[in-house]
Amino acid sequence: xxxVEQDPGPFNVPEGATVAFNCTYSNSASQSFFWxxxxxxxxxxxxMSVYSSGNEDGRFTAQLNRxxxxxxxxxxxxxxxxxxxxxxxxxxGSYKLIFGSGTRLLVRP
Amino acid sequence: ETGVTQSPTxxxxxxxxxVTLRCSSQSGHNTxxxxxxxxxxxxxFIFQYYREEENGxxxxxxxxxxxxxxxxxxxxxxxALELDDxxxxxxxxxxxxxxRDYGYTFGSGTRLTVV
Numbered sequence: 456x457x458x459v460e461q462d463p464g465p466f467n468v469p470e471g472a473t474v475a476f477n478c479t480y481s482n483s484a485s486q487s488f489f490w491x492x493x494x495x496x497x498x499x500x501x502x503m504s505v506y507s508s509g510n511e512d513g514r515f516t517a518q519l520n521r522x523x524x525x526x527x528x529x530x531x532x533x534x535x536x537x538x539x540x541x542x543x544x545x546x547x548g549s550y551k552l553i554f555g556s557g558t559r560l561l562v563r564p
Numbered sequence: 565e566t567g568v569t570q571s572p573t574x575x576x577x578x579x580x581x582x583v584t585l586r587c588s589s590q591s592g593h594n595t596x597x598x599x600x601x602x603x604x605x606x607x608x609f610i611f612q613y614y615r616e617e618e619n620g621x622x623x624x625x626x627x628x629x630x631x632x633x634x635x636x637x638x639x640x641x642x643x644a645l646e647l648d649d650x651x652x653x654x655x656x657x658x659x660x661x662x663x664r665d666y667g668y669t670f671g672s673g674t675r676l677t678v679v
Contacts, residue, residue, distance in 0.1 A: 459606075498654055498670040499607065542606055550620040550665065551597065552656075554606030 456481060461543050461555035469563055472533045476558045478526040478543030487546035488519055490528050492539045493557065499542055502528075533562045568657050568671035576677045577645050585640040585674045587655030595619070595665055596638040598630060599654040601673075607654055613638055614660055642676075650678045 461478045468474050480488075488505040503510065505517040505526055516529040526543055543555040569588045577583050589596050595614045599607035609622035613632035627643040636657070642649060652673045658665040 496652075496675075498672045500670070501668065548620075550595075550612045550614075551609040551622065552599075552607075552668065553609070554599075556604070556606045 457555070458482060458553045459543055459545050459555035461558045463556060463558060465559040465561050467561045467563060468533055470533055470535060472562075473529065473531045474533060474560065475530075476528045476541055476543075476560075478528075478555055480524050480526070480543075480545045480553075482545070482547050482553075483524065485524075485545045485547050488526050489544040489546070489552075490515075490517055490526075491542040491544055491554075493542055494539050499554075502541070530560075533560075535562050535564065538562045568655055568669050570653075570655050570671035570674050572674060573672070574675045574677075576679060579645055579647060579678055581645050582641065582643045583645060583676065585642075585653050585655075585676070587638045587640070587657075587671055589636045589638070589655075589657030590667075590669050593657035593659050593667065593669070594636055595658045595660045596632055596636065597656045597658070597668075598638070598640045599656065600624070600649075601652040601654060602648075603651075610640070645678045647678050650676060652676075 490502040491499040492502045493499045505519045509518045514531045518527045540557040542557045545553045597612040598610040601607040611621040612619045616632045629641045631639045654673045655671045658668045
């Protein structure tokens with residue numbers, strides 16, 4: 456079983472749609488949680504950290520459920536520029552990030 | 565503020581050869597981590613360097629080795645290259661304060677192809 460699991464997609468949505476991605480992690484000792492965005496053939500870039508209380512950054516909302524070991528990302532009013540791969544990332548201990556395989560999002564006009 | 569820079573950007577090597585990849589960390593960062601990202605997969609942790617010593621290692625064989633220099637830059641060396649080593653190699657720097665790392669920043673990577 457992978458340490459961080461994501462639906463690979465692709466999710467193909469029209470502009471303006473709301474789309475949600477889910478992620479589960481296996482290590483209950485995980486301490487920090489993130490969503491990264493990766494454009495084709497580029498490096499991953501931090502989209503947002505995820506907190507137990509839930510947090511929002513503009514059109515993006517992230518949620519964490521520690522009891523279920525589940526993380527989500529909601530994107531409202533999708534833009535063409537949101538097309539990318541979204542990586543769910545977990546930090547266990549102090550030194551390494553564990554990445555999921557990513558969920559691909561395609562936003563069409 | 566200078567970001568993380570990696571060199572070279574692309575590289576083609578023959579099976580059995582050795583390769584050295586380089587990374588300059590972001591200004592103010594003291595920790596460097598290396599990741600391997602195969603096509604269609606998420607990055608996989610190789611190892612991390614802090615205070616010029618290996619601080620943690622993922623599930624990679626000993627032919628993957630590294631160095632960190634006093635200026636916090638780093639090298640990743642891979643010996644006896646195999647076809648499966650073809651991947652994007654990412655370097656990330658961060659600032660370790662106490663027991664936590666902050667400000668993880670990735671370089672744009674080195675794309676290695678082994679033929």
